[in-house]
Amino acid sequence: MTLPVGGNPPSEAVRVAIDAHLRKLGPVQLEDETWLRSATDQLILVGCEKIKPVKAFQRASGREPAAQYAAKLRAFGPAADMVENAIDALLGPTVLALASKGIMREELRQIVRRLRQAASVTVTVANIEAAPQATSTTARVALVRILANVYQKLTGTPPTLPHRGSIAYGPFLKLVADTFCELGIKGNPESIVVAVLREFRENHSLKKR
Numbered sequence: 001m002t003l004p005v006g007g008n009p010p011s012e013a014v015r016v017a018i019d020a021h022l023r024k025l026g027p028v029q030l031e032d033e034t035w036l037r038s039a040t041d042q043l044i045l046v047g048c049e050k051i052k053p054v055k056a057f058q059r060a061s062g063r064e065p066a067a068q069y070a071a072k073l074r075a076f077g078p079a080a081d082m083v084e085n086a087i088d089a090l091l092g093p094t095v096l097a098l099a100s101k102g103i104m105r106e107e108l109r110q111i112v113r114r115l116r117q118a119a120s121v122t123v124t125v126a127n128i129e130a131a132p133q134a135t136s137t138t139a140r141v142a143l144v145r146i147l148a149n150v151y152q153k154l155t156g157t158p159p160t161l162p163h164r165g166s167i168a169y170g171p172f173l174k175l176v177a178d179t180f181c182e183l184g185i186k187g188n189p190e191s192i193v194v195a196v197l198r199e200f201r202e203n204h205s206l207k208k209r
Helices: 012-023 030-048 055-061 066-088 092-100 105-130 136-155 171-182 190-208
Strands: none
Touching (some): 012 171, 030 105, 030 136, 030 171, 092 105
């Protein structure tokens, strides 16, 4: 592969290859198939499309500048948390009434979680499109962020970057390197992985407080 960031759209073979790398992380539940497809689409969008400030995302969203769109999507996270808490707080009679209509509480939880995940991935892309001067480095950071979320989702554990002496290794670094290779992105991703994982740990530690 020699397809650089900003190059032509990838072939279906690239999509299949990236999907295969993601599936090596662990079993994919049936209800997560759509989510995984969306994540793969976003990886390809960020890695292969020309990153143009604002205009490209305005066309994609059909509504407003990317910065405004991203701000609205970021607000969805706390709203989704409130909805999920409300679902958890439903009392027996309400749960039974919903069940009588064929609506299960766990199904509602899954819908909210999938919407939250979709919004999170879309915010990443919107932030890139909104950047005044989006660079190939910006795209690489976004790719690693998406991969970090996919890794945690499919393995159940946060991504790490272990070392043997001064040599970094591990399944997450391999996933990033394999994905970059499929997208034709050259260079060692280690420094970007280090920065993204630091940010990833900080964000998740804030959520636990």
